[in-house]
Structures are given as C-alpha cells and as structure tokens.
Amino acid sequence: MRLPETYRTHAAPLRPLFAKELAEIMSGRALWIMLLLVCPLVGYSFFQAVSLYSEASASASQSPAAATSLSPLDGILVPTFGSFYVAVTLMFPFVAIRVLGQERESGALRLLVQLPYSPSTLIFAKLGAVLAAWSLVAIPALSTLAAWFWLGGHLAPSETLNLLLGHLLYGLLIGAVALFAATISESSATAAIITLAVTIGSWVLDFTVAGHSGLAARLAQMSLTQTLRTFEQGLFSGGLVLGIFTVVCGFAALSGVWLPPGTPKGTKFAQSLPCVLATVAALGIATQIRTSVDVTEDRRNSFLPADQHALATLRLPLVVTVNLVPEDPRYADLQRSVLGKLERAMPNVSVVLAGNKPDSAGKSDAYGEIEYAYGNRSDISRSTSPREILPLLYALAEIQPPKPTHATDYPGYPLVASAEATLPWFFGGLPLLIALAWWWSRQPPSTPAALRS
C-alpha cells in the first residue's frame, strides 16, 4: 500500500471522473426506459409525417408550382423531431437528475466532494454525462433521418444540422435546469418536481400567451419552447445560440456554487449573486446580437440576393410602425414575409407595434396601415407582400431597385412513399437492440487477474 501523500493539491485525472459519470447515468433505469419510449413515439410521428408529405406530394404531381412548397424540413424533420421535443421535455429531466440525485440520496456525494476535483469540475463532468445521455436518447430520432434517406427523401445538410443543433441546445438547457434542481434539492423527487415545473410551466406559458402583446408577449419569449422555433424556421441565430449557452453556463455555475455541502447557505446566496448578474449581463449582450444565417435551402428567411445586397447598403435607420394587433393574422404574415427578412438584411431596423390597444381593431381608419420611415421620408402601405414593400423602400431611399435577376428556384422535394416498412424498426428492431444494450450494460465487469483471490 502507498504511504499517505504529503499535503498538497492533487491534480487528479479527468478520465476516471467522466467514465464514472457516464457509467452512473447508464446504470439508471430512466435512460433506458426513455429510450424505449422514444422509439415508438418518434417512429409513429415519422410514419405520420411521411404519410401527410406523400399525400401533399401526390397532389403536387399535378402542379409543378405546388411542388416548390414541399420542403422536407417542414414536412418531415420538424414534426418528427417535434415528438422528440415532447419526450425530452417530459422525460429527459428524470434522466438528467440522476447524475446527481442518486449520489445525493445514497450518500456518495459526500465522498465525491472530497475527491481532488473542484465543484466546477464535478459539474462540468456531470453536464458532459447529460450531453452523452442526450446523444443516446436522440438515437431513435436520428434514425428517422436514415429512414427518410432510405425511402428516397432529400435532406439539406445545413438545415438538418441546424435543427439538430437546436434540439441539442434545448436538451442541454433542460439538463442544466435539472442538474441545478438536483443540486438544491434533498431528493430526486423534489428535483423532478422543480424541473417539470420549469419545463411544463414554460410550455404552458408558451401556448397560453401566444399571440398576446405587451407583458404577455415578453413572458412568452422567455419560454424554453421558444428556443427551438428559430431553428425550426431554418435560421441559425448567433444571439440565440449565445443566449442558450449563457443560460446553460449560468445554471452550471449556480450548481457549482450550491454543490459543496460544507458551505453555509448565506455564503451560497452571496456567491450566487455574481453568477446571476453575469448571466443576465451576458444574456443582455446576446439579445443585442442580431447576426443570423438563413440556412434553408429555399432561402425562405431572405429576399432575393439582389435585394439583400441593395438593402444592406441602406445605412439610415428604418422605423416601421405597424398599426395591427399582434394576434392579427396579417401581422404574422407581415412578420414572416417582410419584417423578419428586413431585420436580417438591413443594419438598422426598428419595429413599433402601434396597434396593440384592444379598441384599435376595426375602430380606426388607420388600423391596418404600416408606416415606413427612412431618414426624413416616410410612406404608408397596407400590403404584407415584399413585392410591394421593397419598391416602396427603394423609393424612400431614392435608389434604383436592383435589376431582377434569375435566382435559382427552389425545386421542392415531393416524394410519394410509404413509411410502413420502417415501423418494424421503430416498434421492434430498435427497441430490441436497446434492450440488449441495457442487458449488456448490467453485466458485471471481469475481475482483473491481479484482484482474483
């Protein structure tokens, strides 16, 4: 046996810690049960999505113009991964909580915190295990991509990867919330209640205040569900990615503060304050980052390239005053087809919602008007179409509209196929493989020769 080590800080290797965290999360039932439940859930969603897409494709075969509206991102990926999102929201907290909850309940945490790792290293390793767990539970969803490809479907790499990134960040966000809940709770049950209160509460918040204005709209924007919307629309938003990353880091930092059992609560609260302030400050910076990339193959979030270039040269502030209530469908249309694109194309755009009073709708002649003020000139339109708005803007800026260029048309990817052949995989083959992997993971390790008695 080795003599006691002299008094000094021990630089412990990270590999055993990561291996332990990974093994710990894999030895829990929650991960495997979630995997088994995700298979049929995602598989059936995929089957239904393919059926609907096939019906639409069959109709589009009569009309080539209709085919251009058929995008696998909207038709297959978003609905299929939507069911994965539901599973992650409802079940992943139980998987993530295990990385700490089990140790807390068994007393192992009292040993763990005495090992030569800082609290932040321990939390980092646990977050790594959460990431690994998300990668495992995403296998059924990822296999739908292979199934779609096998059926002859088209996948645009950039928009597919962007959607996967969105789900990964959402999973990490849920994991970080669960980890923090497990850190501050005495039991896993309490941690689960806290995490589900956040995830389901956020979900409820999203659909109950959707379409409202003012404070309700701001509250809805704080919903975790909102984080996925931008990725589902095919936008890679630098501010959003930084924002999610900031929140994950914020929860991880708070977990690190609250992990050591020997620190008085007053000290923990005092140490939490800088973490919260730093997170809020970083979130403030993230909200100012407007950089986003349209990763869709059909460039749905952008004007034609010539218009994009022309609009980028307009340096003066553009103020758009919209006299519509937020729940008006015209506002949603305007936002999607004009305002969102303008905000991405022009350096300085601000939108003022002037029609947010309840008595505005239908009671004023001005209702429905959208005023565009550029420099010291302004004009009013009621249109929500870029074909009318862009010439108006060029006129305000006193520049020549760009010459119409022949942009490469998005062909659309209609596919008439049946996903019935994939059902045995999601309802039989994959669950069987998962059950086998579960059984294998529960086998005792072989005893090294040196330890055999």
Added chain:
Amino acid sequence: MKAANSINHGKPADTLQATDLTKRYGDEDVIGGITFAANSGEVLGIVGPNGAGKTTLLEILAGLTPADSGNVQWRGETLLPSRRKQAMFYLPDGIRPYQDRFALDVLTFFAGVYGHSAAEISAIVASVELAPVLRKRVCALSKGYNRRLLLALGLLTPRNVLLMDEPFDGFDLRQSRNIVQVLREDAARGRTLILAIHQLADAQRVCDRFLLLAGGRVQGIGTLHELRMQTGLLQGSLEEIFLALT
C-alpha cells in the same frame, strides 16, 4: 499500542489541531468549544454515546458541515473548509455509494482518481478481504462488506488524515480484530486516523488516545493511562472511565 502525548508538544508540522469548534442547531449546542490535537501516525478515538456529537464533529472537521465557530489547522496552517480535503478524507456512516454499480467499479474509480496501480488495489482488497464480492452490486452487499468497501475506499485515498464514523459497525468480533489490524498497519505508515466509535471495547482495542464526548462537550482526552490517572481508576477499563467522567 503506541504511546502518544495527550497534549501536542510534538512536531507542529505533523499535527492536526482543532480549536473551539462549535455547532448550534437553533438554540441547541450540538457540539461546543471542542479543542484537541492529533499527531501523525496516531489513532484517535472519539468516543461517546449516540447523540454525543461525534458525527457532527467529524463532518465539521472534513468541511462537510459548516461550523459556527472555531478553526482547524494542519501543520500550523489554518485549513478553510473548502481546503480540508487536501489533508483529510472522511468516511461517513450508513452510506452505500453508487448502489447500482459493482464493487469493483467503485474501487476502480477511486483508484483511477488517485492513480493507484492494480497491485496497490489488490493489496488493499486483500487486506480488507473484499475479493469475494468484487463482482456484486453495492446494493447487494451485506452491511459488513459495504463497510469493508468503504474502508477500502478510505485506504485508497492518499490523505494524511482519515476520519471514519463507526468503522466497526457491521463486523463481528473476529472481523473487528482483523480490521483493527488493518487500521493499525495503516497508522504505522504515518497516517492519522480519527475514529468515531460508540462501542468502547472496540475503541480500546484500536485507539492510541481517546476524546470522550458527551452532550457535545469534551469530558476527557488522553491515553488510557492518562485517563486512568485523571479519574483515579488505575485498573479501570475505558467503559469505567467514561462512566466516571460523564
């Protein structure tokens, strides 16, 4: 057993010194004004009945429970609670670490953290007779084997001070004697062992010195000989001395 001074006039560089440790829960003093020292290679027994404050004292020493006042020094330098793990390791009572994992996995993890070789693990496994249950899950271990596993984890940690809460709980007489031998050998290599024990016979078998605790207060501290002199019970057992002092 090795003789040791009750008052630490030895080398300060090898000394753990706890001064005026106090912990209150509400109006109740769980431990109050506890001061003692422990030398390198010494086995110090914290002896007292249930509720005496033994576990609280160990957890405060290890930095797992915040003290209301007092400090802990190692080699003359104050050790803040967050740095206690650099000098000591605490094995709590009544825990089953990593219940769903195999005993071998848990040992391998600790050995990996501290960079032990297979031969070193093997020596520790042999010393605590853990080999028969290495491929069993921790949740399936008997109380005695769980205790052996914890002891093995403690022996794997290369810290100068090992704090153990009820290290003989779950062992019969023969097993306790074997474990006493293991602990004595470990202390002989220079490690300080501080053991919280409520069975006085076990304490008398293994400890060099005793800190008698009752009601959260130190009732006596010293070697058996010194405690006998203090109480006037020249042939008294630890049990008789404890009853005389409390």
